[in-house]
Amino acid sequence: MDKIDRMRAFALVAKNASFTVAAQRMGRSARLVSKYVADLENALGVQLLNRTTRSVSLTDVGATYLTLCEPLLDGFDELEDRVRNEQTSLRGVIHISAPTGFGALRLIPSLAKFAEKHPNVELDLKFSDRRASIVEEGLDLAVRIGPMRDSSLKVRQLGRMPLVVCASPAYLERAGCPSHPRALASHECILDGNMTEPTVWRFSISGHEEAVNVNGRFRMNAPAASARLAAQGAAIARCPAYTVADALNSGDLVELFPENRVSPYVVAALFPQNRRITTRVRALLDHLAGDPALCPDGKR
The missing domain is CATH 3.40.190.10 (Periplasmic binding protein-like II)
Structure with missing residues (x-):
């Protein structure tokens, strides 16, 4: 049995607190997912999950194992994505948030150029002048201007704005x-x-x-x-x-x-620290960072 499947089954059960949901996500039966997790526990010699007829929860060692195995699973998925995308075009949805004015005036023309180069990528745009919660709203990245106050997010500088x-x-x-x-x-x-x-x-x-x-x-x-x-x-x-x-x-x-004038504000893309960055999102970040028309007012 593949160890990656065991780890993925455990991670999905842990995050969804459900064998049934994990089985649906994996496209396997709940019985097989349960076997995957049990085999993983036997191989490790520890109990990772507390199970009752009504609930599933992590043990202390299970919580530690989840923290350690998620980056490994993300890395494996990224490896597969990158190999596939060497032979195929980028595809999938990118969820983006940006300030309303900057989004309409500067971001849209840059995204249009990106979309023309990658016709199989879908762009889901949410423009708002409030600071969106990237993790809670399921965003891949948020473009922001000014001080970057959230230390829990990764930052990619795109330019400067006086x-x-x-x-x-x-x-x-x-x-x-x-x-x-x-x-x-x-x-x-x-x-x-x-x-x-x-x-x-x-x-x-x-x-x-x-x-x-x-x-x-x-x-x-x-x-x-x-x-x-x-x-x-x-x-x-x-x-x-x-x-x-x-x-x-x-x-x-x-x-x-x-x-x-004081030092210009930074224009940056923010994205979650602990989430795998897909190849399509990385391609978009590279595109925005390399587009001189995005921030022509400030020196890059």
Whole structure:
């Protein structure tokens, strides 16, 4: 009997707490899956699962064994995937989350190029300005801009994105143009609800990063909407460069303090630490990281 089948049967039973579900996943009978697990326990000389007529649970040694065997199973599956894909095209579904504005303006054109090269790959896109839970929502990867706060996820840097402080000519004519970042304290500013400190904007002043306190009546969690509001003359905004590039080129917005920009935010793809990365997801990551049109505003 193949040891990989024994380990896979055990892992599926353990994760689903069910011999029946594990059997369905493997395409085998529940009796055969039970035999696989029993043979594995006999070979190891330990009990991996507690069994009753109503439930299945891990023993302490079973929990340890599951932790150790899952990477081995993932590695074996990856090996088979890579060998198969040497001879066949990539196929399957990739589940992706990204910020709404960045997804529509920058990610979609890059994904279109990827999809053209790999016609058998399906792309399931979820655009939202909230931070999606990658593991709970079953995502393969999430594209994010800014500080990467979740240390439980792996990070692949895709590019860099400057933050731009800007206002419309109409606002500057009405309220006056601030002569220094500190002067923003007396201006109407749009606060970003995605930030940990929405009322603190940071600038590079005389070679040092300095925090400037700002305030305003508008608080928003969508950068593209903040840029649109600023272009209407309502207030001063601080937005990722991709949201204001067209408005700056057309003159609808004017950048303030370009010489005081702080280090650009990182644009990155995040994915689970303990999940096997399939060949199709790895191919997508390589494609995004190598696409200069994804983040043309910041140096890679």
